[in-house]
């Protein structure tokens with residue numbers, strides 16, 4: 001959708017009427033002609049200049065692209081959308097009036113750097129679009145990643161401004177709207193998802209964004225229709241290879257297709273919808289456990305993954321208790337798997353949750369230990385019961401290269417440290433007999449992995465359970 005479509009149309013009509021009039025007035029009529037020229041200039045400003053900032057507006061961006069399309073030179077250009085990082089801080093520091101002057105200076109300087117071939121256009125507030133020749137790309141990325149701006153005469157005010165930007169190196173025939181969509185997507189990922197200074201649009205991004213939109217649009221109905229299934233992956237003891245527990249892993253069966261977690265969990269985590277899914281899985285696990293109890297089947301502890309997105313929820317513990325207790329499942333049969341956190345706030349909330357769960361008799365595991373930001377504080381300060389060693393610490397093949405030797409040393413010490421601190425260790429992603437040998441050598445007797453079982457549909461898992469009878 002074009003910005004201010006009807007307004008732009010009106011302006012176009014006005015301009016063509018003005019040009020018709022100019023064509024009818026004789027050049028000798030100098031005063032009238034001069035007035036008409038001035039009116040044209042004013043009309044141009046009114047229609048294509050931004051309010052309060054000395055650059056163009058979005059109408060001009062669309063007009064510019066349309067002209068490049070007509071000239072068939074679009075592929076020589078890059079389009080970009082950006083907004084300023086923490087501009088509210090600048091406004092707060094310098095006051096709104098000087099904040100606007102600083103912003104003005106920033107974009108005017110940027111426009112100058114483009115030469116005569118390109119434009120910077122204000123969308124609204126501190127959000128802009130621009131189009132420029134591909135040769136200017138490194139200048140623009142450098143400029144938007146951080147530029148010092150000074151305004152005023154005496155006591156100059158100085159600020160370093162930077163932006164979140166989405167770029168699209170235009171390829172093929174595209175409409176102005178398609179270009180606008182692409183830079184919007186890239187900008188959104190830079191600002192809200194990856195939190196990096198810039199992202200370039202590519203087709204992979206398009207399919208990721210399409211997948212994201214699709215997941216979000218069908219999720220609620222899929223949940224209502226119970227399209228999500230619990231698969232159970234056995235955990236075994238390496239002493240006699242018997243099943244001693246399981247991890248509940250989510251699968252999504254949609255129109256006959258089985259969709260794996262990597263396609264929907266990260267999307268749901270962004271929008272917090274993951275919380276609904278996690279509780280759905282917890283509820284289904286409790287329902288299964290209570291049914292197995294009623295049928296006199298052997299029971300084992302089942303672990304459920306809770307996303308760290310839950311950490312913002314003050315009532316998370318009560319929520320878990322309410323679900324588990326509504327099915328009268330003894331707490332010792334439920335384990336909660338949590339992953340490490342990255343921020344201090346999350347760390348405190350994670351600690352509260354781990355303590356709370358343990359106080360109520362649940363087992364709690366730190367999942368994927370060793371990837372990401374695992375810190376020793378995480379282990380020292382929280383009363384975990386289990387440490388799940390990530391598969392990246394398991395040796396692959398028999399080669400004794402530096403990396404493999406390093407992994408072995410780390411594996412040995414992680415297991416030793418965990419056990420000395422009173423934690424149980426389980427290795428996940430065990431795929432080979434060699435890995436089993438190494439785990440045993442290091443005194444780790446719990447494992448989960450394809451070597452024993454894949455995540456199993458509930459009926460097959462029950463068969464595995466019944467072997468215990």
Ligand code: C2E
Nearest residue numbers: 249250261278281305306307429430431448449450451455
């Ligand atoms: P995770 O919790 O670390 O689960 C272990 C993953 O490793 C599972 O992938 C499992 O299928 C896979 N795996 C098990 N054994 C092996 C092996 O021998 N080799 C290899 N290469 N992989 C193995 P899956 O089921 O695709 O799940 C991926 C991740 O998605 C999980 O990692 C977990 O973080 C997340 N996830 C799955 N279900 C849920 C859920 O209900 N809630 C939340 N919040 N996250 C979930």
Ligand code: MG
Nearest residue numbers: 247305337367
């Ligand atoms: Mg897990």
Ligand code: MG
Nearest residue numbers: 367368388428
């Ligand atoms: Mg894991």
